[in-house]
Amino acid sequence: MIVFSISDIHNVEGLSLKGTLSAEFLSTNQELSKICKDEIDYNLQIIEISENILVTGEISTTISENCTKCLESFKQPIKNNNINLLIEKPEKEVDLSELLRDELTYLFPIYPICCESCKGLCSLCGGNLNNKNCKCILEVFETEEKNPWDALENLSI
Numbered sequence: 342m343i344v345f346s347i348s349d350i351h352n353v354e355g356l357s358l359k360g361t362l363s364a365e366f367l368s369t370n371q372e373l374s375k376i377c378k379d380e381i382d383y384n385l386q387i388i389e390i391s392e393n394i395l396v397t398g399e400i401s402t403t404i405s406e407n408c409t410k411c412l413e414s415f416k417q418p419i420k421n422n423n424i425n426l427l428i429e430k431p432e433k434e435v436d437l438s439e440l441l442r443d444e445l446t447y448l449f450p451i452y453p454i455c456c457e458s459c460k461g462l463c464s465l466c467g468g469n470l471n472n473k474n475c476k477c478i479l480e481v482f483e484t485e486e487k488n489p490w491d492a493l494e495n496l497s498i
C-alpha cells in the first residue's frame with residue numbers, strides 16, 4: 342500500500358516517498374502476481390497544485406515470463422521512470438496503490454522475448470535454437486544439394 346495524508350505534503354518541498362514493496366502488493370491482480378514475484382521499488386515526488394496533486398517519479402520491478410519465441414522462462418527488469426499522474430485532491434488521504442499497479446501493467450510486454458536475438462524453436466525438431474545448434478536445417482540443405490547423378494555413378498553396369 343502506498344498511502345499518505347494530504348497534510349504530509351509540505352507547501353514548498355512537497356512530499357518524497359521512497360521505498361520497497363513486497364510482491365504481495367500485486368496480489369489483487371491475478372495477471373500481475375503470476376509474472377511478478379520480485380520486490381517493487383518506488384521513488385515518488387508529490388506536490389499540490391491547487392485542487393490536484395501531481396505525482397512524479399519512478400517505479401520498477403522484475404518480471405518472470407516465458408519467451409513467446411523459444412518458450413524458455415526468463416527474468417526481465419521493467420521500469421517506468423517517468424510517472425506523471427495528476428489526480429484530484431481528496432479530503433484527507435491518498436491511496437496510490439491502484440494507480441501504481443496500473444503503471445506497472447502498462448510496462449508488461451504483450452509478446453515477451455528473452456532477448457532481441459532469440460532464435461526461437463526449430464520448426465523441424467522443436468529444439469531451442471538458442472541452446473543447441475540443431476542440424477535439421479543443415480540436413481535438409483544437404484539433401485537438396487545432393488547431386489542426383491551420384492547414384493548413377495555408383496551403379497556398376
Ligand SMILES: [Zn+2]
Binds near residue numbers: 409410413456459
Ligand atoms: Zn527466447
Ligand SMILES: [Zn+2]
Binds near residue numbers: 475476477
Ligand atoms: Zn531441429
